[in-house]
Amino acid sequence: MSKAELVFTRRFSMGHRLIDGASESCALPHGHNEFVTVALRPVRERALDGRGNMIVSFREAKQRWHEFVDTALDHALQLSERDPLLEWFRANEPGRAARIVVTPGDPTTELMAALMLAKLNAFLREAGETLVCEEISLQETPTNTVRLTGDAMDYLPPAGRAAQACWWHRPDFSIQ
Numbered sequence: 001m002s003k004a005e006l007v008f009t010r011r012f013s014m015g016h017r018l019i020d021g022a023s024e025s026c027a028l029p030h031g032h033n034e035f036v037t038v039a040l041r042p043v044r045e046r047a048l049d050g051r052g053n054m055i056v057s058f059r060e061a062k063q064r065w066h067e068f069v070d071t072a073l074d075h076a077l078q079l080s081e082r083d084p085l086l087e088w089f090r091a092n093e094p095g096r097a098a099r100i101v102v103t104p105g106d107p108t109t110e111l112m113a114a115l116m117l118a119k120l121n122a123f124l125r126e127a128g129e130t131l132v133c134e135e136i137s138l139q140e141t142p143t144n145t146v147r148l149t150g151d152a153m154d155y156l157p158p159a160g161r162a163a164q165a166c167w168w169h170r171p172d173f174s175i176q
């Protein structure tokens, strides 16, 4: 079967820490420069039309996605919703607390890839569902990349709450 994809990459800097004990070296706040690459495909495949010859206009989707990465994820701190640092920021620096990406459990690269896949597909659904993201790669270091394909719901931990209460399902720039 023929398949066409539109692939684009964005770089961002982030900080995080992992508190659940899986990796003691990641237990103190530290940061990475990451690259997120997404592959979008049209929901319905069709031939180029011999005039404009674009699969589907993806400029808008790309712009919105990159704006989200630039304004909401770049230089943000990612913390588990169970991390006591979150409470500290909310009590002492509420303005900065608003810029923390709050995740269900530790903000690993695997989890962030799934959350970002869900978020991008929320944007695409709202934009009329002509495109869907079916693959995301999150490069944490030059030698460590997580790649997910398919449905983010297959990877995400059970939320135990309504989709509307999950920022990754909302087609907006929320991160908590």
Ligand SMILES: [Zn+2]
Pocket: 016, 026, 030, 031, 032
């Ligand atoms: Zn790390």
